[in-house]
Amino acid sequence: MVAFLKELAIELYDIQAVKFGEFKTKVGLTTPVYFDLRVVISHPKLMLKLAKALWTLVDNPAKVSRICGVPYTALPLATLISVEEKIPMLMKRKEAKSYGTKKLIEGIFLPGENCVIIEDVITSGSSILETVDVLKKENLSVTEAYVLIDREQGGKKNLENHEIKVKSLFVITQLMKYLLEAGKITPEIVKDVDNYLIANRAPSISVQGVPDDRLKLSYSKRAKLTTNPLASKLLELMESKQTNLCLAADLTKMDAILELANIAGPHIAVLKTHVDIIEDFNENFIFRLKELARQHRFLLMEDRKFGDIGNTVSLQYRHGFYKIAEWADLITVHPISGASVVDALKKSLDNITEPRGIFLVAEMSCKGTLTTGDYLKNAVLMAEEASDLVVGFVCQSNLSAQPGLLQLTPGVKLVKSVDGLGQQYNDPQSIINAGADLAVVGRGITDTGNGYLKATLEYKKELWNAYEERINTSNT
Numbered sequence: 001m002v003a004f005l006k007e008l009a010i011e012l013y014d015i016q017a018v019k020f021g022e023f024k025t026k027v028g029l030t031t032p033v034y035f036d037l038r039v040v041i042s043h044p045k046l047m048l049k050l051a052k053a054l055w056t057l058v059d060n061p062a063k064v065s066r067i068c069g070v071p072y073t074a075l076p077l078a079t080l081i082s083v084e085e086k087i088p089m090l091m092k093r094k095e096a097k098s099y100g101t102k103k104l105i106e107g108i109f110l111p112g113e114n115c116v117i118i119e120d121v122i123t124s125g126s127s128i129l130e131t132v133d134v135l136k137k138e139n140l141s142v143t144e145a146y147v148l149i150d151r152e153q154g155g156k157k158n159l160e161n162h163e164i165k166v167k168s169l170f171v172i173t174q175l176m177k178y179l180l181e182a183g184k185i186t187p188e189i190v191k192d193v194d195n196y197l198i199a200n201r202a203p204s205i206s207v208q209g210v211p212d213d214r215l216k217l218s219y220s221k222r223a224k225l226t227t228n229p230l231a232s233k234l235l236e237l238m239e240s241k242q243t244n245l246c247l248a249a250d251l252t253k254m255d256a257i258l259e260l261a262n263i264a265g266p267h268i269a270v271l272k273t274h275v276d277i278i279e280d281f282n283e284n285f286i287f288r289l290k291e292l293a294r295q296h297r298f299l300l301m302e303d304r305k306f307g308d309i310g311n312t313v314s315l316q317y318r319h320g321f322y323k324i325a326e327w328a329d330l331i332t333v334h335p336i337s338g339a340s341v342v343d344a345l346k347k348s349l350d351n352i353t354e355p356r357g358i359f360l361v362a363e364m365s366c367k368g369t370l371t372t373g374d375y376l377k378n379a380v381l382m383a384e385e386a387s388d389l390v391v392g393f394v395c396q397s398n399l400s401a402q403p404g405l406l407q408l409t410p411g412v413k414l415v416k417s418v419d420g421l422g423q424q425y426n427d428p429q430s431i432i433n434a435g436a437d438l439a440v441v442g443r444g445i446t447d448t449g450n451g452y453l454k455a456t457l458e459y460k461k462e463l464w465n466a467y468e469e470r471i472n473t474s475n476t
């Protein structure tokens with residue numbers, strides 16, 4: 001087997017399925033090793049060899065009744081195994097069909113059937129978990145995954161925590177040993193990759209609906225688990241003011257916003273603005289708003305949703321009419337441009353001594369939003385891996401188990417509803433149960449006929465009760 005694996009490793013290297021150098025990951029970070037198993041389809045002989053080798057890892061082939069490859073790279077491998085072993089295959093769609101049955105799985109199966117997963121490379125395990133989640137929702141039994149290469153960054157552990165046993169043909173360190181022995185790579189490369197792997201462990205992952213530590217922990221405990229001083233301050237103030245309410249002050253006159261801030265201030269954690277909708281904006285507004293924030297102990301968030309290249313966003317953040325970096329504790333940023341945008345924003349904070357934080361917009365609340373699938377997954381990964389300037393992300397569901405990251409959810413009203421312009425509202429309890437730490441409420445408070453104070457207190461109470469219930473229920 002060793003000789004066979006060694007030969008296989010060399011073949012993979014020779015067709016450039018395994019590359020060493022400097023590469024960008026999906027979220028824009030640098031990695032010294034890159035696997036591109038997609039090229040295997042151009043080498044049918046090797047592809048068959050890999051499929052057969054993968055199948056030798058299966059403990060009890062007679063017990064396997066379905067095979068499912070994780071899209072896309074593993075699909076041809078799963079197909080070959082299916083044909084060779086005469087075991088029917090299932091395919092997970094990347095997105096549910098938008099018409100007809102809306103199903104997420106193609107292929108015929110019965111509830112309770114045993115389905116194994118085939119995957120090319122495992123890093124954090126998130127792709128496998130996504131597939132497992134979909135299969136399990138259809139009542140299939142899924143307990144095993146077979147993988148070509150394990151990058152040894154924590155994915156195996158993540159899957160084991162979710163009761164999925166993983167077997168891989170290669171682990172990256174062994175693969176490098178074979179290539180070193182064959183003279184394909186140098187000891188320096190091996191050392192580089194080893195160092196990279198140690199420094200870049202994949203974060204632990206929660207599958208939607210599965211309780212994780214984050215949901216069990218109180219805000220004050222989580223304040224000690226953040227890397228960003230502002231996130232820590234925010235969690236502390238949420239606990240001490242007993243509020244997880246972020247007020248969206250979407251009013252168009254300075255005085256109206258200041259009046260709202262003065263009334264709601266003692267009961268909110270964050271006041272969120274869109275300064276570019278204010279018709280009579282001037283610097284005095286910022287001065288007075290900051291004073292109210294200090295007096296009532298809330299943070300200021302400018303929901304600017306920066307979404308351009310690094311150089312442009314750093315100019316927009318620091319310069320122009322609003323000089324956002326000078327006063328907004330927090331800002332929102334679209335991850336569309338990749339991780340470099342966070343570095344650029346960080347660089348533009350020269351001479352700003354107060355702590356600053358970013359919420360990455362991973363998922364939006366509006367109907368038909370494009371923040372789905374890989375985009376969403378990579379946005380969360382970016383928040384998990386990015387610099388300590390990121391305090392959390394905007395989302396609609398529980399997307400990360402990291403207790404140090406705050407999950408901010410807009411689209412909240414006492415009753416589930418829509419606004420006729422695409423906005424979709426969920427009620428306070430369901431968004432907190434779904435994993436939100438901070439809830440954004442705008443018109444639920446500003447459009448009320450009962451006065452700001454009454455509405456603010458009502459949302460504050462609903463949201464805080466839901467949080468207390470969450471940590472208490474999760475602890476039992």
Ligand code: 5BU
Nearest residue numbers: 248361364365394410411440441442443
């Ligand atoms: P509303 O009045 O509660 O609908 O206001 C919601 C606020 O949150 C508003 O300022 C939006 O710009 C903001 N928002 C949102 O509604 N949905 C999103 O996905 C994001 C921000 Br990101």
